[in-house]
Every structure is written in structure tokens, then in C-alpha cells.
Amino acid sequence: MSLTALIVHRDDNVANLIGAGKKGQSVVCATEGASQQLAIRLLEDVPANHKFAVRDIKAGDAIIKYGLNIGRASCDIRKGQYVHVHNIESNRGRGDLSGKRRAAGSSLSRRKTSAKSKTAR
Amino acid sequence: MRDYFYGYPRPDGQAGIRNYVLMLSGTLYANPTCERVAYMVQNTLAIVHPLGRCQIAPDLAQTKRTLVGHGLNPNAGAVIVVDHFKEQGCTADEIAHEIARSGKPVEVVNIRREGGAVNALARALRAAVEFQRRISGQQRERVPLSKLIYGINCGTSDVTSGLSANRCVGWVADRIVEAGGRALVAETTEMMGGEALIRAKAKTPEIARKILDMIDRMEQSILACGVDMRGSQPTGDNIAGGLSTIEEKAIGAMQKWGTKTIVGAVGYAEPIGPEPGVWVMDTPGHGGESITGICAAGAQVMSFATGGGHTINHPLMITMRLTGNRESWKKMGDTMEVDVSDMFRGTSLDKAGERLFNEVLDICNGKMTKAEAMREFNGFAINRCGPSV
Numbered sequence: 001m002s003l004t005a006l007i008v009h010r011d012d013n014v015a016n017l018i019g020a021g022k023k024g025q026s027v028v029c030a031t032e033g034a035s036q037q038l039a040i041r042l043l044e045d046v047p048a049n050h051k052f053a054v055r056d057i058k059a060g061d062a063i064i065k066y067g068l069n070i071g072r073a074s075c076d077i078r079k080g081q082y083v084h085v086h087n088i089e090s091n092r093g094r095g096d097l098s099g100k101r102r103a104a105g106s107s108l109s110r111r112k113t114s115a116k117s118k119t120a121r
Numbered sequence: 122m123r124d125y126f127y128g129y130p131r132p133d134g135q136a137g138i139r140n141y142v143l144m145l146s147g148t149l150y151a152n153p154t155c156e157r158v159a160y161m162v163q164n165t166l167a168i169v170h171p172l173g174r175c176q177i178a179p180d181l182a183q184t185k186r187t188l189v190g191h192g193l194n195p196n197a198g199a200v201i202v203v204d205h206f207k208e209q210g211c212t213a214d215e216i217a218h219e220i221a222r223s224g225k226p227v228e229v230v231n232i233r234r235e236g237g238a239v240n241a242l243a244r245a246l247r248a249a250v251e252f253q254r255r256i257s258g259q260q261r262e263r264v265p266l267s268k269l270i271y272g273i274n275c276g277t278s279d280v281t282s283g284l285s286a287n288r289c290v291g292w293v294a295d296r297i298v299e300a301g302g303r304a305l306v307a308e309t310t311e312m313m314g315g316e317a318l319i320r321a322k323a324k325t326p327e328i329a330r331k332i333l334d335m336i337d338r339m340e341q342s343i344l345a346c347g348v349d350m351r352g353s354q355p356t357g358d359n360i361a362g363g364l365s366t367i368e369e370k371a372i373g374a375m376q377k378w379g380t381k382t383i384v385g386a387v388g389y390a391e392p393i394g395p396e397p398g399v400w401v402m403d404t405p406g407h408g409g410e411s412i413t414g415i416c417a418a419g420a421q422v423m424s425f426a427t428g429g430g431h432t433i434n435h436p437l438m439i440t441m442r443l444t445g446n447r448e449s450w451k452k453m454g455d456t457m458e459v460d461v462s463d464m465f466r467g468t469s470l471d472k473a474g475e476r477l478f479n480e481v482l483d484i485c486n487g488k489m490t491k492a493e494a495m496r497e498f499n500g501f502a503i504n505r506c507g508p509s510v
Contacts (some may be wrong), residue, residue, distance in 0.1 A: 006284060016363070018281050018465050047447070049280045050363035063366075064284070066373070068317060071366035083365070085351070090366035092313045093340055096349040 005008070007031040007038070009067030013055045014083050015040075015059060020048040043080040051083040063088050122478070124300045126485040127261040128268065128421070129198060132224025133258045136268040137195035137423045138439060138485045140259060141166045141447075144245070145212040147204030151232060154203045154242050162249040164257065166197075166436050170503055173208050180507030187390040187503045190417025192220035192227070195318055196437050198256035199226040201248050201482045203241070206233045210300030218398065226252055261487070266432055267301030267397065269485070272420030272438055273377050273391055274307065276408040279362020283373020285445025285464040285473070286426035291379035292474030293424060294399065298381040301397045305349050305415050306378050309339045310354050310406035315367025315375045324398070331386045333404040334509025362428045362446075377426060389504050390417035411501030412440065422485055424477065427485040432456045436498035441480060441490050458490055 004026045005015040015029045021042045029038040038054060046052050052067070057077040062069045071088045081087070128136035142165040144155035145147060152169035159167035168191055172184045188211070192200040202218050204213035213229045213493040221227045235241040271292055276281060294304035312319065313336055323329035343350050355364045364370045384398030390413070393400040402418060404411040408431070412423060416438035423440045430453025434440035444450055447462035454460075459480050461473040484490060492498065 013307035016284060021248070043451075047363065049446075051280070051365070065369060068314070068368070068372050070314065070372065084363065085360055085365050088365050090351060090368060092367050093310075093343045093350040093354065095344040095347045 002039075002048050003042075005028045005029045005040075007054060008065060010034060011067045012064045013053060013061075014051040014063060014065050015054045016049055016051055017046050018049065021046040021052075027052075041079060042082075044082040046082045053077045053079050053081050053083050055059055055079055122296060122475075123258050123482050124271065124488050125263050126266060127487070128264045128484055128485065129195070129259055130194070130262055130264060131195045131198075133222075135195035135223075135419060136264040136421075137198065138438055139196040139437075140164070140256055141196060141437065142249050142256065143168060143192060143197040143200045143437065144249065145188055145200055145202045146173070146217065147172065147188065147202055147211060147216055150174075150205040150207050151203040151213075154230065154232065154238065154245050155201075156250050157242055158245045161246060162253060164253065165249050166498075168437065168501055170501065172503055172505075173204070173211050175510050176211075176505075176508040177510055178210065180505055183389060183489040183506055184503050185216060186508050187413060187417045188216050188218045190390050190392070192216065192421070193392075194416055194419055194437055195423070196421055196439070197225070198259065199228075200246055201228045201230060201252070203230045203245060204232070206231070227254060228252070229342065233416040235470035236239075245300065256387045265301065266297060269300075269302040269422070270393070270418065270420040271302060271304045271481070272412065272415040272423030272440075274408065274412050274415065274423060275291065275306055275311075275374055275377060275426040276433055277362075277427045277429040277431045278364060278370060278373060279359065279360045279446060280364060280373075281362075281445040281462070281465070282426055282428040283369075283376050285461050286375060286428070287376035287445050288470055289464075289474045289477045290424045290426050291441065292470055293478045294377070294379035294463070295381055296474075296478055298379070298398055303393060303397055303400055304379065304381070305393060305400045305402060305420050307402040307404040307411045308341075308374060308406045309335050309403050309416055310367070311371045311374040312336050312390040313340060318372070318375050318378075318451055319383065322378070322381075322399070324385075328383060329388055332383070332401050335386065335401075339403075339405070345350055346409045358429050377424075381443070387418065390414045391504075393418050405504060407502070407504070409500045410504040412438065412500050413502050414504060421483060424481060427457070429453075430456055432492075433500045434492035435500040437501075439484055439490060440492065441484050443477060455491055458484075480493075
């Protein structure tokens, strides 16, 4: 029996599996609000409900879910590969990154003026 | 769809869904008095905490505001404030004075003034018994749903949360706002990445700016720590549940906000305005601190959406919990009231949302949550904004 997965928004490049998946299994991906379905073969095991790529994604590319940017790829990810903390990272709250790299992140650049302020409140 | 519930009208126009005598501790050292009386007297709740002393002024003001907010919450029919000597800026007299403006019965017990712990206990016990005699005969009355402040929160989220349970909460929020009520959301950390949604839904650019500034302050305080917050946000259990980044968690969390207009934003434990719609409070993602801030603003009931399962609930703001994760429901079912995991097997959002709505209204009318039945209260925690000194 084939697995099913949910793509929340048509712009998304990841889907959430419904249930758990094994490498080689075929997944039917339904996009919310759209009738067409997409069939994808898993290249790796995917734990219950976790994400996998529905398109090839290049290192540094935005990961899109809900039609919005939820982070960036830390390496190339192929369609059907498991997507989680091992291959994507956050753009936000990254005190570990240098100031230069932080300022370069698109979502953070507008914050440069207030970046000197210490703790909140 | 019901547009009313049966509650306890209060002199200040609010309506409670419970009718507790509240034992409100002003300071750490008054906690045992409050706990003992709550143990001895039926339908009496203790609110206890480690604060109220040696806090710098803004932090102490936040503690006091939180305590006053709990006294003012309409689920308290009468309040007894206990302190041990004199907590400058947060005395029981000062707390009680602000609560008394609501018109509900308020009493103060000061341990030193009473001549020690034994006398103070006797006095507080007598006051609680008298208050029960005064308020316990009050009957529930039909009140419009517009009187409801619907508290909204989530925790131990996983990838199912943003796709199921949080959406159901948003659906209920929409119905309550349509009936003239207010939905109160929080958890500023869990707005990082959802700025586009805030800009799109805020009633005015000024309201959007205020919320974006809250998020910015939160993010700057995290950056100042010099670490990747992953592991703390998203938490270890979020990551185990498949949430990879704070942005993914945040956008999923904001599904709880529903589709209605954001009409205002307030600071931690501050009261919200009268306008129907979605209100946003500046709180950390920490569950206990967040829901305590929401209770202080007057929310009578809360829906707490979880993925992995969660024991959290607030003693005074009645907290019903739900999950869209079937495995969690099986494992942690005695900590949750509603299962919406059938959304992954074809049940529509309308159907699942209506199920949640009915449970929320039943709970408003007096149906106990599992935590109430077990007296398993754990979610009272006051947020700090300064050091102990």
C-alpha cells in the first residue's frame, strides 16, 4: 500500500508524511486546495509525520512550508530525501553565527540598527 | 452554534466559569498558609510562587501585576491575599486594594500582624470558610459568548500540531470572535518567522509594529547569549517530533490564531482592551509563564494544543488540552481532553473544530477537565524580567 503525504502550500518544497515511511516506498503527495497529486519515491527512511523533499533543493536554498521560509538547506537535498535538523538550519535566533553572517541573513538584515541592544525589557 | 455559556456574573461585568475562593500568596513565605487553607476548604485554590521579595522594581511590578490579574480573573469569586511582613511595592494590602476595585470580596492576612503562623492560618481559614458561605450559593446564569476571553497556547508541539490541533484552536477562536468575544495568543519566541502573517492580519500598521518590536526584542535577547537556541527553541521534544527550525514551529503555532483581525498587543500579564478580535501578549515560549500571563489578563478558559502530549494546565484558567497525534493520545490520554488525530484520516477542519468548540463550551458550563478532576495543577509560573537581588 502506498503512503500519503501532505503539501500545505503549492510553493512548498517539503511535504509531511502521514505515518512512517521506508526507503524505496512510493508516496502520494496531496497539496491542500489543489486536485493534482504528486508521486515521490522515498530515498531514505522517514520517521512518522516528518518531512521529506518534494523537489531537489540546493545548499543555501530556502526551505518552504506553509508557503513561507522555515530555514535554509545546509547541503544539497534530493527529491525524496528526509529533511530535518541534519540538512536544514534556522535563520533566526542564531547567536552562534558571526555578526557578519547574521547581518547577511535576509530576515535579519533589517535588525542591524537594534542589534547592539542588550537583553530585552 | 451556541453563542452563550452559563457563568458567574461578576460586579465588574466579567463572567467566571468557576467560582473559587482564591488563596493568593504575596510572597514565598506565605505559601504554606495558602496551601493549607486550600487543602482544608472546598473549592478553594492556592496560587503560590517563589517571588515577591528582593526583586528590582520593574520585575517586582510584573510579579504584582500578575498576582493582581489573578485576583481580578472572574474565575475567582473571592480572594484572600496572604503575606508575611512587608514586601515593599508588592504588599498584600496593595494587591488586595487593586483587586477590591472589581467589587468582589477580598481579605488580607499578614502573618506578622496576626502574631505568627498559627494565628495567621486560623484567620485565613476562617475567612475562607466565610467567603465560601458568601459565594457558594451563587447560581450560574446564561451569559453571551462575547464575555469570553479564550486563552490560546501550545506546547510539546510536533509536526502534527500545525497541521491539525492548532488549526482546530484557530477555528474555535474564529467562532468566539464572530460572537463578539476575544482570543488571546502569546509566546513571542514562537512568532519568529511568522512576521508576514502578523503584517497581513494586524488591524493597523502600528499594531503590527508593536508585535514585530516584541519579536525583535526577544530575538536580540537570544542573540546576546551567543548560542544557537536550537534545542531550547525548538525544544528537544519538538525536534523529536519533526520540527526542524523555530520558523517551522512558529508558523505552525500561529495556525492557532485563526483568521480574524489582530486588534491589539499588550505586555506580559497586562489587561487587554474591550475590542473583540485577536489580542497578542508578549510572553516567552515557556508554557507555564506564558499561560500565567494569559490568565492574568482575564482569560477564563484555555485551549492548549500539543503534539507529543502535555500535562500542563493552569489552576485558575481552566485548561483543556488537545492533540492531533494519535500515538500521543494513546500514551498521554489522561492529560488531554480532545483527540483530533482523525483529521489525518479524512475528518474536515469544520468537523474537528466543532468538536473542540463544544468541549470548550461544555467546560465553560462546568464540565471538569481531567486535570481538575485529578487536582493536577502545575502551570502557574510568573515570568521574570530582572535578577534576584
